Amino acid sequence: MxxxxxxxxxxxxxxxxxxxxxxxxxxxxxxxxxxxxxxxPTNALEKIKASGELHVALSPDFSPMEFVDSSKSGQEQYVGFDISLAKFIAEELGVSLVIEPMSFDASQTAVYTSAVPMSISGYSWTEERAQNYELSDYYYAGDNETDQVLLIKAEDAAKYTKVEDFAGQDVGAQNASLQMQLLTEQIPDANPITIGDLAVGVMELKAGNIEALAVAKGNAEMIIDANPDLVICEFQFEVKAEYEANVILMTKGETELLEAVNAALAKAYESGLYGTWYDAAVELGKSENAKELTLD
Incomplete structure (x- = not known):
């Protein structure tokens, strides 16, 4: 036993x-x-590749950079230079592009809070953005997107020609934009009025609620094409070299995504794609189907 x-x-x-x-x-x-x-996935780039989608926030009220083709629907309705760039980046990452339309300041907030990993919306480099986001290398859409101007009524062309003429006058610019920064720095005696959406800003200008609207020259030309009663003011902002081109905003700390985006930008530049994209966007922006979408 x-x-x-x-x-x-x-x-x-x-x-x-x-x-x-x-x-x-x-x-x-x-x-x-x-x-x-x-x-x-441990970072934004890995998450993008795992999901197979690149979500990009932008404000489609900024022709020829980003706007809407009313003859199309869904994701295909969003067009412009920045859309072409976003599609190229998505292709380089091997994923599909998903546009997330929202207002200009909401696009920046979405990236800051990691709701989306990236925003491409005609952004200029600023010190504040450099502190709060990962900023891509510069991409260059052309001189018309570098120059910053004031839109005024054609009937006021002789009235507003220099800085002093805007003393005490209401001048609009988008919230959290380079134009608002230039306005407060270079026309300090004007009353800066925050405009959430450029389409609304144009309506405010035409209605006489503001005397001028600060925009990029390329955008101004597209607006005038649709609104011949508006003109570019003789006064023009001085733009520092660091503000002359555009950058892409990415969530702070996402350096792997930053590196991949910069590689795509370098490839697009070397391939000479920027000029082709911009010319096509300008032509489309002049068509009867071009619309600038107003978003809250």
């Missing part, structure tokens, strides 16, 4: 050792190849 008990204990101990070794072997295999479960 005692001998049988010893044999039984020996067999039980041997079985436990076999099971323990098998478990260790499985753990080692899982550690070596990740088991059957895919690894969890």
């Amino acid at each position: 005692e001998m049988n008990m010893k044999k039984l204990l020996t067999m039980l101990m041997a079985l436990m050792m076999v099971l323990a070794l098998a478990a260790c072997g499985n753990d080692t295999s899982a550690a070596n190849n990740g088991g059957n479960e895919p690894s969890t």
Whole structure:
């Protein structure tokens, strides 16, 4: 009886050792190849590739950079230079592009809070943006997007020609924009009026609620094409070199995505795509189907 008990204990101990070794072997295999479960993405770039989609926030009220083709619907309705750039970046990452339309300041907030990883919306470099976001290398849409001007009524062309003429006058600019910064710095005696949407700003100008609207020259030309009662003011803002081109906003700390985006920008530049995209966007912006979408 005692001998049988010893044999039984020996067999039980041997079985436990076999099971323990098998478990260790499985753990080692899982550690070596990740088991059957895919690894969890740890940064924005990995999440984009895992989902197969690049979500980009932008404000489609800024022709020819981003606007709406009313003859199309869904994602296809969003067009312009920045859309072409966003599509190119998505292709370079091997994913599909998803445009997230929202207001200009909401686009920046969405990136800051990581609601979306990226915004491409005609942004200029500013020190504040450099502190709060990962900013891409510069991309260059052309001189008309570098120059910053004031739109006024054609009937006021002789009335407003220099800085002093705007003293005490209401002048509009988009919230959190380079134009608002230039306005407050270079026309300090004007009353800066925050405009959430450029289409609304144009309506405010035409209605006489503001005397001028600060915009990029390329945008001004597209607006005038649709509104011949408006003109570009003789006064023009002085633009520092660091503000002359555009940058892409990405969530702070997402350096892997930043590196991938900069590589795509370099490839687009070397391929001479910027001029082609801009010319096509200008032509489309002059068509009867071109609309600037107003968003809250």
